[in-house]
Amino acid sequence: MSISHWGAGEGPRDKLLQRGAASLSDAEVLAVMLRTGRRGHSALDMARELLLRFGSLSGLLGAGQETLLGSPGMGAGKVAQLAAALELARRHALEEARAGSALCSPRETRRFLQHHLGGQQREVFTCLFLDNQHRILRCEDLFYGTLDGAAVYPREVAVRALQYHAAAVILAHNHPSGVAEPSHADRRITERLQSALGLLDIRVLDHVIIGRGQSYSFAESGLL
Structure with missing residues (x-):
């Protein structure tokens, strides 16, 4: 009916x-x-x-x-x-984030990333490139597959950050299994990216893992 x-x-x-x-x-x-x-x-x-x-x-x-x-x-x-x-929900969230300083708030960052990554069937590694006021310059999906199975290249992230004149980045990826807890590989790649970008004076503000209806923030957990 x-x-x-x-x-x-x-x-x-x-x-x-x-x-x-x-x-x-x-x-x-x-x-x-x-x-x-x-x-x-x-x-x-x-x-x-x-x-x-x-x-x-x-x-x-x-x-x-x-x-x-x-x-x-x-x-x-x-x-x-x-x-x-x-x-539509994903694009609306991105427009809202670009319009103001929404991503200065961890809660709003997670909300946006839930829209962006929550429906993905495979693991996607995303970078949010931010200006010095933490407004979004670019949101880009850079790598696909599990972090163990598909390499995440710090050099590629650094090149994009310089290309967009980013002052800071927020890293994010999803866990299609639904569990948002970080793995050993998640911790290791975060450290590598933080080290590589730090040499360019580009701050890693957070690494957010998106699960099914839940998320994990490295910054809020004291890991950054």
Whole structure:
């Protein structure tokens, strides 16, 4: 059943328009995005089923395309809608961060990085290059794969930092397993990058690890 077939004021879309998006449950927000259900199931029924199947909204949005396509009622159009919604959130967070000094706050930094890296299926190593007021000059995904399996080259990070005239960087990567605790390799590459960039008088402000619904900050943990 399509959301458009709900009676006036009954459906999640009307609730969103009348009371604001924050008033909706995860299932209701998802139902608005899905727009239609499948035979015998409303969009809200389908949203609840998906959240139950994947365990949470984060689990659903972090699932791969093939996994989503294997879910009842999830065709290419619905999968594309979810991917587009996630990308809009990521781009909005980046615009907000570039517009002001949001990344001076560890909480806002983690919020942005959750948007940027939270839905990745493989490990991605990202660098935020900042000016001397800690505003974003560039956000760039530089390396892919596990830190043990795909080399992270301090020289490459240094070259990019000089190219963008960065005064500081924030390092980040995700753990697709969902656990945000740093590994030995994470600690080792942080030390190497801090040492290499320090020779250029470029500060490493933090290294943030993004897990599923959680994050770890080297700076807040006293490791930088």
